[in-house]
Amino acid sequence: MTGSTALHGAPDCVDRELAAVAARDEAFETFARRVRALSASTSATGGGRATAATPMAMTTAGEAGGASATTDGTGCVAVREAFAETVAPHSTADLADDEPLVETIAAELNEDVAVALAAETGWTPTLKRAVLEEVDTRRREVExxxxxxxxxxxxxxxxxxxxxxxxxxxxxxxxxxxxxxxxxxxxxxxxxxxxxxxxxxxxxxxxxxxxxxxxxxxxxxxxxxxxxxxxxxxxxxxxxxxxxxxxxxxxxxxxxxxxxxxxxxxxx
The missing domain is CATH 1.20.58 (Methane Monooxygenase Hydroxylase; Chain G, domain 1)
Known part of the structure; x- marks a missing residue:
């Protein structure tokens, strides 16, 4: 009878969950490292106003007032690719059906970040900072x-x-x-x-x-x-x-x- 109760199987369950949590944290760490390595910039051309695709939360006062985000969307593409290769597999592992990447980003980071990254209007310092702040929040929750x-x-x-x-x-x-x-x-x-x-x-x-x-x-x-x-x-x-x-x-x-x-x- 010793060792055969429901309680005796509990440590294995906890250990598996601990391993999954460690892997999730490592994924966020890798994602953050790749995001930090991506240079973000603004240019002094254009009106730089926030749009539906680029929420005001993703726009600094300087960007909204005269300097617009670089229109090159390759930075946003790179961030989405990094997310898809690191965090997304851990986020969607328990889902029965495939989930659009933008929905996964919205669930793990937030909707404004997901919309800004999907719009590819520019990889700005503000957007980069917003992504890294959300990652920091998720990692604190994981801890x-x-x-x-x-x-x-x-x-x-x-x-x-x-x-x-x-x-x-x-x-x-x-x-x-x-x-x-x-x-x-x-x-x-x-x-x-x-x-x-x-x-x-x-x-x-x-x-x-x-x-x-x-x-x-x-x-x-x-x-x-x-x-x-x-x-x-x-x-x-x-x-x-x-x-x-x-x-x-x-x-x-x-x-x-x-x-x-x-x-x-x-x-x-």
């Missing part, structure tokens, strides 16, 4: 998710230690005949089972409390811990392996305790 997953890894490892201790004792006494046990031995078994039930109840309470925590290290308003963790085990039969294992084991200890209690009453 928060990584920290949450590492916390989850520590949580399930500690819970497995507790569960294994209880399972080992249950297995060690499974073949014992309670009829051969004296009153003191039975009472010791009953008390031990009561202690195990209390520990499992405390484990459940701690887990439920953990689920209400926010992943925002700077205060309230972040994603709930429960939301992040739920995605880790979404493909498994037990969506909450720690709680399901603790609840099941709590019931087993209760059944054993009732059996021991019945033998105790016969000794009185």
């Amino acid at each position: 928060v998710v990584r920290e949450t997953l590492e916390t989850e890894r520590e949580t399930v490892a500690a819970a497995i230690d507790e569960v294994d201790e209880i399972l080992a004792w249950l297995q060690s006494t499974a073949e014992e005949s309670l009829l051969q046990c004296d009153f003191e031995t039975l009472r010791a078994k009953h008390d031990r089972l009561e202690g195990y039930r209390e520990r499992l109840e405390e484990l459940t309470v701690r887990r439920q409390s953990q689920f209400t925590e926010s992943t925002n290290r700077y205060g309230p308003g972040g994603t709930r811990y429960r939301t992040v963790v739920a995605s880790v085990y979404s493909a498994r039969p037990a969506r909450h392996p720690l709680l399901s294992t603790a609840t099941r084991l709590y019931g087993i200890c209760g059944d054993c305790q009732r059996t021991v209690r019945a033998h105790l009453t016969r000794r009185v």
